[in-house]
Amino acid sequence: MTEYGRSPGSEPWHPQDPLYGDGGWEGQQAHAGHQPAYGGQPQHHHYPQQSQQPEYGDWDHGQAQQYDQQAYQPEYPQQYDQQQYDQQQYVQQGQQQPYHEGGWDGTGTHAHMPYAADPGDPYGQQATAYGAEQPDFYGTPDAYPPPEPPARRQPEPEKPVEPAGEQRTDWDPEPEQGEHPFFAGDAADDQDGDDGEDDDTPGDRGGRGDRRARGGKGTKGKKRRNGCACLVVVLVFGGGLGGAGYFGYQFYQNRYGAAPDYAGDGIGQTVSIEVPKGAGGAEIGRRLKEAGVVKSVDAFVSALTQKPDVSIQAGAYILKKQMSAKSAVEMMLDPKSQANVLVKPGQRNVQVYQAIDTKLGLASGTTRKIAEKEYESLGLPDWANDDTDIKDPLEGFLHPGTYGAAKGMKPATVLKEMVARADEAYAKIDLEAKAKAFGLKSPLQVITVASLVQAEGKTTDDFRKMAEVVYNRLKPTNTETNQLLQFDSTFNYLKNESNIHISEAEINSNQDPYNTYTQKGLPPGPIGNPGADALAAALNPTKDGWIYFVATDGVNKTEFAKTYAEFQRLRDKFNESTGN
Template structure:
């Protein structure tokens, strides 16, 4: 044992030993080969620098040469400048001694005692005391309150006094945006600890917000960020569930639920609804819904489908009531009394159409006729219409057969315009100008005039083509049968505004009106009625059998044709017998 007690025995080292206290936090010797610096910081000890010795220590006489640098084995290390990073942590193999810069160490003498160390421990270094030998009981030289200047070991740390609560009005926010300029602490970590008091002291191990600042809450208060976040999540989920339920209910109602519908036969308020040509159930339902008659389109379509006559609803105007059940609306539309329409039938003359329009619109008799005479140029006639100054009615032949809306409150010109527009549309599909030339007629208007004669004189569909041939043959002024005279009773009845089949020859022969085809060759100035599709098509495609004459032998519906005058005379006698003349 040496005088400092650094022998191999269990005697504790002397406190004045320069290496005394070179141990861990609890006064125990550090593990061999691993000497960390306290708190992760290098320890700075300053000792006088000794000149380098060129030789090695004298191992035989117990005296050792003094070196400022470590000697290890045969290697001599040159003196280097002090680098704190180099000595922050040193590792050596197990069983080898760690040497610290600044201590003069010698070799061992033959007896194993340590050489003399000429330097005493630095009294200003609180850690310059070397601990006792391994296994010995270690005294605590750090019992005083000021033994550990900051930073202190973890076991010695005391909680810092809590700051006094700040005034409520000047309460600061409990989070620091730090360098991220406002990032909420909830998204910066630590959200799981929001409900705990932040009692940990500052420093190592404490919870720190972004930017190196602690996220603190005054004592006794709970952080509310998680509560707000949970409230937002609950509201989002509640809104989502409510939205799914709403759309789910609507989907179920639209697909499986009964369609919305009124009940009963409607209120006392009447409304006029116009149904266009070719409208289907869904389109009719939409028009009724817009007018306030039915509550939904689906309800009307369902009611029309369940009614065996639901597909017989025609185009035109209907006088219905508001807020009717769909079933009542369908039944009322199938009832003729609800229809507010004007129906133009094939061959019908304009004077009859004008009268019906006055009745439907609640106008005085003759009102519509006067409008037609004054406004015919503004109603949409084709450019080739009204090409003869002797025409009695420019609209004759242009009120195309069909059903048209005519409810109270409408103006007569609106009803007439719908009819004329339809006629112009239909005639355009037949290419009347080219067809007129092919049939040796002067204009499309003459084709319409021929069609009106076919419609007026024919009794059945089979008669129309033969009747058209009779007209074309008799217009040929070179034929020896008629020499260009039509001699139709229908033209004379037109100028007389009558429908009389019993006309005396004296009456006929005395009337020189241009519409009297008994006294005037060729066609009348204009149509004598409104022909339909069948008569128009027959006019464009007549037979070619040589017919020149025809007689309604029963006086009503049966028409017979003849090619010669003799045959015509026999048919005329047959007619006289059937009528008793």
């Protein structure tokens, strides 16, 4: 017993005690930092405090050392439930107060820190002598479990508010750690108690215990939710597997499977397809698919590759709808299915116009009238139609080749394509420079020379010689013909004929600008549509001095002469072959 010690009785504090007169825990708190009393209410109980200088002899030396190491801490001024105190400190300060190591024994009580019993605390421990056994009040039915050391404490979950008039029998535990609320059920699902009746109190969670007490309805509700969740998972994974399988099948079909295709030779309905120049198999297949002829582009390309030695020419084709790709390829290779207009080298425009009318199913003369009316909008170059005496501005610009012309198309569309090809071919040549090199006035005269070469020459071997004849006769130094071309082809052009037997009286009496027997120089414009060979010859004539020529057999054989005497012998040869 120390000098200022206190036995377990109700004796007053010693007058010489430094804390004599202190107001208990409230007063100590004022000294410790002016913190309010626990729970915000003044405390009326006075508790003993251990002396700072204990006398030796009252307890053994080991106890004195342990007492020195575990000096009284002002954080625990009262004996009350440690769990409630920890909760209050957690709420007020937001975290647990630190504790000094060694201050807790195995039972959760502070070692060797006796306090006076609190009459208002049924769980308070009675002060006993140091080292003595204290009674265990935690064994009562209403007691809380013993407090745990600070390092192992967890804040208690917030207790639900019991509805008025109901006795809570149990508290439904929270979902296990790691369990997703989707499978465990959330508070919103539990508010109604799942008992078939609406609760009056919003957010009432008391029904969770009631459900279990009434026969386990809550368990069935959870099972239903778990079943729905599993169904959703199955549907999600099943949909993913189904989608993966579908796209995998599509990938296999696209890469290794046969392309979609029709069967047979098609139905009775026909359509016209135009194949542009230079179009490949894929482009042709795309046009056929858009018109409903084939089912897929790949099927057509596959069928076309089975015939590597042939190619589909540009032009228009009359085909049936819903044909197999193989049938479509075979039909396009058959000339009977082609709906084309073929412009031959040297062919005159009037002949081309008539062919277009026939292919488009139009009245004779329709295309010619459109050409005369709309020629300026068909794409002619600037240097075309530079002479007012030109009979047809499009002459020489309907480039030889094959053009699509099927029913339903407009004549202007076909003519534009022909002019566009002529422009493309002529643009490759510097016609202005060539015209100056040969003493010609314009690029149009180069095309005119080529049209004469095409009309008078019989073979490609004749073209270069014929071109030299034209240039030699146009020279001012020409004394043989005095710059007169004297070509039957020009007179036949103006007469729209093809006659090799023309009387001198008829020729000499005609003063038309296209009559080269009476008019010097070149005609106003081309007399036909020259081909590539004739144009090349006009740009590269021979230089042998040819100035005369005669078709000695009246058809294909043309012979050339440099003098008038040689010309006379060739003319006699012609008369003999024709019986004149």
